[in-house]
Amino acid sequence: MLSTQAHASLLQIPTHLPPFLRRHRPPKQNVVVVMGATGTGKSKLAVDLAAGRHHPAEIINSDKMQVYEGLDIVTNKITPEECLGIPHHLIGIADSDSDFTAADFAATSSLAVESISEKGKLPIIAGGSNSFIEALIDGRNHEFRSRYDVCFLWVDVAMPVLHRAVSLRVDRMVAAGMVEEVRQKFDLNSSYSRGIRQAIGVPEFDSFFRSEFYNSDRKTRAKLLESAINETKVNTCKLACKQLRKIHRLRNVNGWKIHRLDATKVFEKTGSEADEAWRELVAEPGSAIVARFIHG
Ligand code: ATP
Numbered sequence: 001m002l003s004t005q006a007h008a009s010l011l012q013i014p015t016h017l018p019p020f021l022r023r024h025r026p027p028k029q030n031v032v033v034v035m036g037a038t039g040t041g042k043s044k045l046a047v048d049l050a051a052g053r054h055h056p057a058e059i060i061n062s063d064k065m066q067v068y069e070g071l072d073i074v075t076n077k078i079t080p081e082e083c084l085g086i087p088h089h090l091i092g093i094a095d096s097d098s099d100f101t102a103a104d105f106a107a108t109s110s111l112a113v114e115s116i117s118e119k120g121k122l123p124i125i126a127g128g129s130n131s132f133i134e135a136l137i138d139g140r141n142h143e144f145r146s147r148y149d150v151c152f153l154w155v156d157v158a159m160p161v162l163h164r165a166v167s168l169r170v171d172r173m174v175a176a177g178m179v180e181e182v183r184q185k186f187d188l189n190s191s192y193s194r195g196i197r198q199a200i201g202v203p204e205f206d207s208f209f210r211s212e213f214y215n216s217d218r219k220t221r222a223k224l225l226e227s228a229i230n231e232t233k234v235n236t237c238k239l240a241c242k243q244l245r246k247i248h249r250l251r252n253v254n255g256w257k258i259h260r261l262d263a264t265k266v267f268e269k270t271g272s273e274a275d276e277a278w279r280e281l282v283a284e285p286g287s288a289i290v291a292r293f294i295h296g
Contacts, residue, residue: 029117030294031148032057033133034126035247036155037240039166041263041282043078045155046126048283050086054291055122058087060112062105062127062136068196070096071185073178075199076169089116096185096196102135109136110144117148122294128239130246138254151293152258153286154247161267162240167233173201174229183209200239204231259289 032049036042043059050057061067065075069092077091089112094100109125109132116123125133137144144150157165170178182205185197192203208224216224250256266277 026147028147028149029113030122030151031113031117032122032124032151032153032290032293033062033137034124034153034155035130035133035250035258036128037157037162037243037247038076038128038236039162039169039240040155040157041266041278042126042128042155043082044278045153045261045282045286046124047078047082047084047086049287049290050122050124051084052283052287054287055294056120057122057124058089058116058119060109060116060123060125061088061090062109062125062129062132064100064105064127064129064132065196065199066091066127067094067100067105068092068096068098068199069094071181071196071199071202073173073176073181074201075196076173094195097194099194102131103139105129105132106135106139113148122290128243130243130250134250134254137256149293151290152256153289154258154260155263155282156244156260157262157267158264159241159244161264163237165267166236166240170201170229170233170236179205179225188213200235201232204228204235259286261286 034042034046034049046059050059063075065071066077067090068075072092078088090105090109093108094104113123113125125136127133137150178201182202185202186205186209188210190197192198192206197203205228208221208228211221211224247258251258261282263278263282265281266274269277
């Protein structure tokens, strides 16, 4: 027969608590959170971790624009091929004209975390909206912290390098049909203050689509299209800087123990060299941190 203390330690129950509190507290489950500015490779790392052999896992999106349905190119939603068969939750679940708040995220994602844990799998939360992650982890009387142990990973890329990469990503989005996709959402009378219309890459094209609607001359339209693309690039870079500042705040002010993985060198290479650098600098160290977190 185990002593009360041995029993409590097996269940990870602090023995200094009075007996009535000790009795009902189940052991904590594990959760991994992958953070980082836009374009750093968070989604890729989440899939790499889930597809690795360490632990079966499912991924929960924490990007505040990807929760809405539609605009898959502009919001850079993960494609079915990129998912590698790993189940992804909270992508395209909200009506595009609704307002999906941080409180909505906290409620919905905690249900997803619970159901993934109940299946004996590891929930991996990945996405750039730090206010969403903060609402889940530090909101509601720290209830989440009392039920889950959290391992934070941060994919970091030096800002000048990331700015070049996100500019190129906007060019790729344009080539993939971004302008047509946004044109479908254009409405002369709607504002850009709710739902998916707030996404970077939507309000920026307003003047261009108005010029089409009012039949402006070709030269004016070409100029407005060029500035819309440039503005999308500039605003994406500003978003990346803002996200980085928030990660620093969560680390330095909230005291989150965040493991930083420097992916800068990956972005300075191309092709198989970039793949190799990703494996060596991000995927393998990330996977080792998660293995230590799970197995001690
Ligand atoms: P905050 O709530 O303070 O705005 P946050 O950390 O919750 O910050 P971010 O992810 O930084 O949220 O998003 C802020 C804004 O950036 C969004 O309102 C949207 O305009 C834009 N944005 C975020 N993610 C995307 C995306 N995937 N595609 C396009 N725009 C995005």
